[in-house]
Amino acid sequence: MPEHPAYREITGGVGAPRGFRAVGVSCGLKASGRPDIALIAADRTVSAAAVFTTNSVAAAPVVVSREHLEAGLARVVVVNSGNANACTGEQGLAHAVGMASATAAHLGCQASEVVVASTGVIGVPLPMERVVAGIEKAAGELGSDPSSHSAAQAIMTTDTFSKECAVALESGEMTVTVGGMAKGSGMIEPHMATMLAFVTTDAALTPAACGVALRAAVARTFNRISVDGDMSTNDMCLLMASGAAGGGPIGEESPEFPGVSAAIAHVCGELARMIVRDGEGATKFIEVTVRGAMSESDAELAAFSIADSPLCKTAVFGGDANWGRVAMAIGKSAARIDPSAFDITFAGVKTCVAGQAVAFDEEAASAALAKRDVEVVVDLHLGTGEATVWTCDLSYDYVRINGEYRT
Amino acid sequence: MPEHPAYREITGGVGAPRGFRAVGVSCGLKASGRPDIALIAADRTVSAAAVFTTNSVAAAPVVVSREHLEAGLARVVVVNSGNANACTGEQGLAHAVGMASATAAHLGCQASEVVVASTGVIGVPLPMERVVAGIEKAAGELGSDPSSHSAAQAIMTTDTFSKECAVALESGEMTVTVGGMAKGSGMIEPHMATMLAFVTTDAALTPAACGVALRAAVARTFNRISVDGDMSTNDMCLLMASGAAGGGPIGEESPEFPGVSAAIAHVCGELARMIVRDGEGATKFIEVTVRGAMSESDAELAAFSIADSPLCKTAVFGGDANWGRVAMAIGKSAARIDPSAFDITFAGVKTCVAGQAVAFDEEAASAALAKRDVEVVVDLHLGTGEATVWTCDLSYDYVRINGEYRT
Numbered sequence: 001m002p003e004h005p006a007y008r009e010i011t012g013g014v015g016a017p018r019g020f021r022a023v024g025v026s027c028g029l030k031a032s033g034r035p036d037i038a039l040i041a042a043d044r045t046v047s048a049a050a051v052f053t054t055n056s057v058a059a060a061p062v063v064v065s066r067e068h069l070e071a072g073l074a075r076v077v078v079v080n081s082g083n084a085n086a087c088t089g090e091q092g093l094a095h096a097v098g099m100a101s102a103t104a105a106h107l108g109c110q111a112s113e114v115v116v117a118s119t120g121v122i123g124v125p126l127p128m129e130r131v132v133a134g135i136e137k138a139a140g141e142l143g144s145d146p147s148s149h150s151a152a153q154a155i156m157t158t159d160t161f162s163k164e165c166a167v168a169l170e171s172g173e174m175t176v177t178v179g180g181m182a183k184g185s186g187m188i189e190p191h192m193a194t195m196l197a198f199v200t201t202d203a204a205l206t207p208a209a210c211g212v213a214l215r216a217a218v219a220r221t222f223n224r225i226s227v228d229g230d231m232s233t234n235d236m237c238l239l240m241a242s243g244a245a246g247g248g249p250i251g252e253e254s255p256e257f258p259g260v261s262a263a264i265a266h267v268c269g270e271l272a273r274m275i276v277r278d279g280e281g282a283t284k285f286i287e288v289t290v291r292g293a294m295s296e297s298d299a300e301l302a303a304f305s306i307a308d309s310p311l312c313k314t315a316v317f318g319g320d321a322n323w324g325r326v327a328m329a330i331g332k333s334a335a336r337i338d339p340s341a342f343d344i345t346f347a348g349v350k351t352c353v354a355g356q357a358v359a360f361d362e363e364a365a366s367a368a369l370a371k372r373d374v375e376v377v378v379d380l381h382l383g384t385g386e387a388t389v390w391t392c393d394l395s396y397d398y399v400r401i402n403g404e405y406r407t
Numbered sequence: 408m409p410e411h412p413a414y415r416e417i418t419g420g421v422g423a424p425r426g427f428r429a430v431g432v433s434c435g436l437k438a439s440g441r442p443d444i445a446l447i448a449a450d451r452t453v454s455a456a457a458v459f460t461t462n463s464v465a466a467a468p469v470v471v472s473r474e475h476l477e478a479g480l481a482r483v484v485v486v487n488s489g490n491a492n493a494c495t496g497e498q499g500l501a502h503a504v505g506m507a508s509a510t511a512a513h514l515g516c517q518a519s520e521v522v523v524a525s526t527g528v529i530g531v532p533l534p535m536e537r538v539v540a541g542i543e544k545a546a547g548e549l550g551s552d553p554s555s556h557s558a559a560q561a562i563m564t565t566d567t568f569s570k571e572c573a574v575a576l577e578s579g580e581m582t583v584t585v586g587g588m589a590k591g592s593g594m595i596e597p598h599m600a601t602m603l604a605f606v607t608t609d610a611a612l613t614p615a616a617c618g619v620a621l622r623a624a625v626a627r628t629f630n631r632i633s634v635d636g637d638m639s640t641n642d643m644c645l646l647m648a649s650g651a652a653g654g655g656p657i658g659e660e661s662p663e664f665p666g667v668s669a670a671i672a673h674v675c676g677e678l679a680r681m682i683v684r685d686g687e688g689a690t691k692f693i694e695v696t697v698r699g700a701m702s703e704s705d706a707e708l709a710a711f712s713i714a715d716s717p718l719c720k721t722a723v724f725g726g727d728a729n730w731g732r733v734a735m736a737i738g739k740s741a742a743r744i745d746p747s748a749f750d751i752t753f754a755g756v757k758t759c760v761a762g763q764a765v766a767f768d769e770e771a772a773s774a775a776l777a778k779r780d781v782e783v784v785v786d787l788h789l790g791t792g793e794a795t796v797w798t799c800d801l802s803y804d805y806v807r808i809n810g811e812y813r814t
Contacts, residue, residue, distance in 0.1 A: 054739075055735060055738035056738045056739075056744055057735065057737065057738030057744070057762070058738075058746070086731070086734075087746075087759065089747065089761070089762060089763040122732075122735070123730065123731045123734070123759065123763070123764035124764065125764075233734070233738060310801075314806050317806065324493070324494060324529025324530045325529075327493075327529060327530070327640070328462060328464065328529070328640055330464065331462035331463045331464030331465075331640060332462045332463075337463055339463060339464045339465070340496065352494065352530065354496070355494055355496060356494055356495060356496040356530070357494060357495070394806060395806060396806050399721050399801060399802060399803050399806060
């Protein structure tokens with residue numbers, strides 16, 4: 001018997017769970033004319049929880065949304081892309097509040113029930129006329145896109161594909177659905193870095209249970225990915241729970257909680273890995289696992305030190321099983337290690353045992369490194385702590401994309 | 408009156424101070440046939456102090472040299488390039504000890520008076536026959552190169568130019584000389600990252616004064632540079648003081664100490680900036696200054712967060728005054744900041760005041776960014792803490808060089 005009732009992947013995104021409608025429209029924030037305003041609306045006020053960027057230069061929408069979510073309730077999310085509304089001072093705060101008010105007016109709710117998110121260029125005032133017109137347009141079109149695909153498209157910036165997924169889960173007598181969408185491709189790092197993620201469920205989670213489930217999921221998914229070690233001013237990950245699947249309230253102690261929580265973590269994990277696969281200029285998807293650490297936290301430190309190392313990332317880009325750089329990276333991390341104990345397996349090939357080189361088949365390693373997905377596994381042989389981090393390689397295109405982005 | 412007697416730059420490197428001879432020879436560790444063994448020999452046992460990598464995967468020569476320097480005395484340094492003797496286990500330690508013994512035999516000193524350093528590929532056993540032959544050859548040629556330029560060449564790896572400098576200083580009745588050489592171009596970060604630096608002086612510093620002067624100098628020079636945020640297994644910075652300039656012992660409290668100490672810091676600063684200018688693939692030299700911080704340590708945290716950010720580095724490569732990324736970088740650092748207080752000046756152009764965008768002349772900014780040297784200045788307006796960090800941009804060539812290095 002599995003510990004949790006198994007969930008299955010289904011099509012759709014944030015609109016898949018009952019009790020939510022989502023849509024994306026264009027209001028002219030993006031020069032390309034692509035969709036740039038999204039709404040995710042619940043049919044009524046629902047439980048909600050979020051985690052936000054830890055960057056102390058938090059953008060205006062982060063400041064406003066953090067306040068609005070204090071009671072653990074929300075009705076609707078409004079998101080714009082193309083402009084981050086960050087480093088915009090008092091005017092920026094007024095604009096974020098203005099987005100909430102305009103949305104509330106169309107949805108017939110309180111402004112404090114609106115979560116606001118923005119992503120795009122920093123330091124440019126929002127053109128509020130366009131944004132307000134966009135909100136009106138989106139509100140009018142709510143329900144017109146059962147797939148919610150237009151919403152996922154409207155939150156993209158340098159993303160090359162939209163990111164959505166959903167799962168269904170038999171929970172007691174009910175079918176519970178969890179759906180999500182995300183954006184992000186550069187400036188990705190743990191602790192919510194230039195990343196927006198919105199997850200919905202029709203499970204009847206209480207506000208407190210929303211918070212517990214979301215934080216547990218984020219800790220091992222969105223906080224375990226890295227593209228470039230940079231962290232944005234705007235990131236947030238939000239969970240809303242409509243309860244439309246039926247049944248009584250689900251708290252942390254309810255028998256349904258572990259299953260629903262696992263489904264939420266699965267959706268977060270899928271979205272997180274999609275973000276890494278869309279890493280700016282990425283040619284390889286790298287899964288770094290450190291095991292045998294003194295603690296999970298040590299394992300995470302060592303894994304991130306590898307994942308964030310430009311030398312390790314360029315080695316993978318170059319198809320080079322350069323395990324010496326992995327040894328360097330774990331050594332410079334704050335993780336406790338024994339330099340004569342660790343093993344390194346690079347793309348399935350054991351390259352280092354007990355801290356020393358071992359002869360390996362360079363051709364087999366090159367062949368394994370030519371694949372799109374590359375695994376780096378380190379065993380520290382000190383304990384039972386384990387962590388997996390996902391990242392991508394560092395390519396010429398990363399430099400091109402980021403050398404040319406703003407201009 | 409200046410606080411310290413002024414020093415003046417002179418030609419030369421580690422061989423410039425009296426009482427030292429240095430030479431570099433080739434022993435076949437480098438496939439190119441270029442010089443790969445260097446000796447720096449004092450005429451007698453002298454005061455010495457060093458700082459080493461904090462990477463817990465320390466290479467064998469680091470382990471051996473740390474032990475040899477415990478008494479604060481040394482006679483000679485032996486350095487090989489082309490092979491790091493790192494991740495080489497017990498055999499590696501035996502090889503490092505062997506390098507010390509071979510050198511001691513030729514110089515007629517104790518093995519414990521020999522400092523050993525290695526740089527190059529990780530995880531490959533040293534070909535000791537060649538190394539020992541190289542040491543013999545170098546010992547025979549000591550004194551044949553008064554410029555000591557061959558020694559500076561023999562420690563290069565991916566360096567595109569050798570790094571040397573020297574200054575002379577009138578100290579009381581004496582002329583004191585300080586000289587230095589260094590190598591390093593990638594994997595550079597604070598705390599001695601893939602960097603070797605050797606500084607000599609003919610001042611009669613005591614072993615304790617050597618340590619104080621070196622640590623003070625390193626803290627604001629070699630520990631304030633960053634190429635890629637990676638840190639090597641092999642780094643060290645060594646100071647040897649022969650006393651051949653004459654005069655009595657110079658301790659920390661001696662009137663000569665501040666002047667000599669400043670000259671040592673100057674040599675370290677010049678060498679550190681040369682390393683950054685030779686950063687792998689670098690097209691720009693970037694000086695990041697953070698002032699107005701609550702403490703010098705806060706200023707350093709914020710400055711490194713900018714200097715290590717791939718997004719900031721690619722922006723400079725692209726000639727883009729993308730100050731939003733600088734705001735992001737200071738926000739993600741652990742430095743205390745007020746998001747409504749900081750100013751950012753990018754390449755001499757004020758782009759952000761009190762945490763907000765200000766209109767600026769994009770053409771003037773582009774022209775300033777087209778230059779080889781770019782300054783980024785942040786004023787946090789919170790206190791008097793200040794720190795300057797030197798780094799370089801992140802270019803296509805960084806990716807090329809590091810994607811192809813080992814293979």
